[in-house]
Amino acid sequence: MENIILSGMLAEFRDKYSLQGEKNDSLFEKFSNYCILKNDHYDSFDFDKVSTGQCVGVDGVAVSINGILVDDIDEVARLTQSQFDAKFIFIQAKTSTSFDIGDYLKFINTAKAFFGDDESAVPDELITRHRIKNRIYSQAAKMRSLPDIGTHYVYAGDYQLHNSQLEAQIKKEDTWFTSQKYLCSSFRSKIVDGKSISRAYRETKNEIVQRIPFQRHLALPPINGAQSAYLGVMACNDFIRMIEKENGELNKGLFIDNVRDFLGEKAPVNEEIAGTISDEQERDKFAILNNGITVVAKRVVPSGDFFEISQFQVVNGCQTSNVLYKNRLNLSDNMYLTVKLIETSDIDLSGRIIATTNSQSQVTKEAFATIKPYHRTLEDYFNAMRLKGYSYYYERRPHQFDDASGVTQQEIVSAPLLIKSFVSLALEEPHKVHYYYGSLLREYTRDGGGSQLFDDNESPGLYFAVHHIVALTKRRAATTIERDWTYHLALLIKREIAPNLRQGNRISDKNFMQLLNSIDQKFDYAYNKAVTALKQLNPGKDENRTPSVTTALAKIHQNISNKASARKGATPPRATPHTSAALPNGNYVGLLHAINENMLIIKYGPFLITTPLHPGVAIQALGSRVPFVIPDNNTSISFAN
Structure with missing residues (x-):
């Protein structure tokens, strides 16, 4: 790419999202989709929700309801139960430095076909979103206004089109959308050049x-x-x-x-x-x-x-x-x-x-989801485990780690991602991960009030462990079907090597560290068995969203496990007991767990640190955040039983 600034941003984006294997064209498509959609859909953006794969003429199609990106008809039904706003965004991305009117016309014609009634004229990659579009328009009585439609043609050059004939042709194509009765309340057509997409990337990082x-x-x-x-x-x-x-x-x-x-x-x-x-x-x-x-x-x-x-x-x-x-x-x-x-x-x-x-x-119930004190406990837990070699950063607030050098997006764990892992593994319902996290928070509200998610009584280690299994599964997934069924595979892996990871089952910190060690050592064995079960199921498109299919997959996996246990030599590797509780030297902040004579017992993640109470230091209330130092000649570290 000739644009030096844009090339640098693409390289940063590639490293941030661990896309080193992507070809330049595919990388620029993801980059463009991200820049145009991420800021307006921070909590619901997902590359897979907007990507069009090998579709000719368009590289991204986003359907947004009340500011939430959707790619599932069931989710549309949830979000259109009351008044709503809808928006359709189309994106085409070209690495070329020159504007190509032919490519632009293909792009616009694909968008036109999308709003037609003839499904056979719609590319296969857009069929599901075309049906979602029809479902949205069928709920017109609940729309606050007709949907907004936007088209973004992105290319790497400098847009200075001074050809009256071409400008007239572009304008003529654009007027088609506004001339269609009852199609939209507004239509915006944008040609996004290299400078504009660079600015949009900076806006996603809140760097303006x-x-x-x-x-x-x-x-x-x-x-x-x-x-x-x-x-x-x-x-x-x-x-x-x-x-x-x-x-x-x-x-x-x-x-x-x-x-x-x-x-x-x-x-x-x-x-x-x-x-x-x-x-x-x-x-x-x-x-x-x-x-x-x-x-x-x-x-x-x-x-x-x-x-x-x-x-x-x-x-x-x-x-x-x-x-x-x-x-x-x-x-x-x-x-x-x-x-x-x-x-x-x-x-x-x-x-x-x-x-x-x-x-x-x-x-809304999800509004204060990450403001609860429990999320500070989760952040402390993830920080503590990072010192043991688990490179995860819990993001309590948006953009929290934007300035952290070397932190990739794979290492950042947001509340919506943690909810998906918890629902899939601890609650064993991976077919719901495509729902917006706010919908899940509302669904798992207890009858007497309060949520089943981020319950103060739940061990933060449970959240850490289920995320770790999902993260390992995502890294291992090598094929499209494995990536599409990541959360189902993670559930099978959990059932194989960590069945006690479920809601309401408190695991002591000492046992948690042993369990985590077991997950690391037995993961490859469990992953291969889970993939075997998935291949035997041979699921169809979008069946990963069907509860009965989750049940069927679990039964197949159980049958494989039963046969494997009956054969000699098919047992998983034995986990080595985890005994080390050392922390690197440094300054920390933990929670005051107990006071024993002149000693403070401080909880930091799964660790208990015993350190002397120094003269002149005011005694804090139990549960207060207190600083401590490692090493200390009189400091001992253990696990809570």
Whole structure:
């Protein structure tokens, strides 16, 4: 690729997502799909959900309902039970530095065929999404408005088309979509060149730096955990420029930490905000009639009346921001917005800000999923196990490890990924992993309240172990069918070598380390047996989403195990007992587990550290986070029984 900057980004992207084996064309397709879709669909983006494989004419097709990418009709039924918004996004990616009108026309014609009634005219790779499209339109009575449609033709050159004939041809093709009755409420056609896709990649990493006018502000007194904090007002027009992408679209990636998505223009509170904007007599009162917004940034540099902010999120004010954006052409220069700006890298403080600033609002159950204290315990556990050679990083907040050099995406474990592993192995329902994680959180809500997922009484080791099995399975999967059935294979492996990994079965930390050691030593044996069962099943397309097929696969696997146990020499390798509990030298923070005379017992992941209570150090409450040092002549390390 001739574009040096884009080549560097592609190399970084390849390493981050461990795509070293991808050919350049395929890598650029994944890169383009990621850049265009990731920011607006942070929690639901998956390469497989949008890829079109070998389809001619289009490299990515995304179906989005309420901001969630879907590729399953059952999930469409779940998300369209009440009012909803829908969007269809088409992507074609070319590594060429020149714009090819022939390729562009093939791309547009494929999108046209997708919206036709003749399924035989639709490429085989798009049949499932075509049926999902039909299901969405069949629920038109529940749509807040007709779907949005967008096409993105990506190429590596510099778009400077000055050919009136070609421009007229492109415009003519685009007008087809808007001329179709009841097809869409809006259509956007974009030709994305090398500079634009590079900018989009930086936006996915939250690397955009904004310089904003903030003339009227007050610095708040020092706050523990925050480098600085300000309260003030800024012009609504300046705020719009802050939350827009370079192409003029709303940057939805800035609202990942906000607990609610946009509720729509017809929601009563949003109609009221829009009413204030449209009333010339009320506009100047906007700052006192609206609660304003809260922005958390990792870096804030004030310079007179201007502030430079980077890696920031709008953690409260999603509704206000969306209504302002949708009514941006009606904003006047005398309209101001109250802004609370906080500079912090402390994700615990960020979580508290998110929880408290949204506590007065009705939110979805998944909104506060990763703000619960249990997730801090999970992060500590994953950190502790990393010191034992298990390279996983638990991501409590989006973009938490963007600045961590050398950390690949395979090593980052998000809450949605952990939910998939837990549902597949601990609850033994791998056919549900294609559901949006918010749907799973709602499904596994107990009758008396509370969730079966991330239960405070559940051992964090259970979550770690099921993820480890899934991660090993993903790395080992070599064929398309093995990759499509990863979670089913992982379930069979769990049943073979770690059947006690199930919900409600507490395993002591000492036994957990022995179990983990057994998983590592017996994995290859168990994987081969699981693949044998899958081959005997010989499943059809999308049958990995059917409960009865999960049951059938488990029965086949059990029969194979029974026959293997009856044969001599077919036993799995014996696991070597795990006895070492050493930790590398360094400073740590753990949970105060107990106080025994003048000794502190601190829990760090599966380890118990016994260290002297030094004179003058205040005794904390049990469960408090306390620092400790390794080594120490009087420090001993063990496992909890």
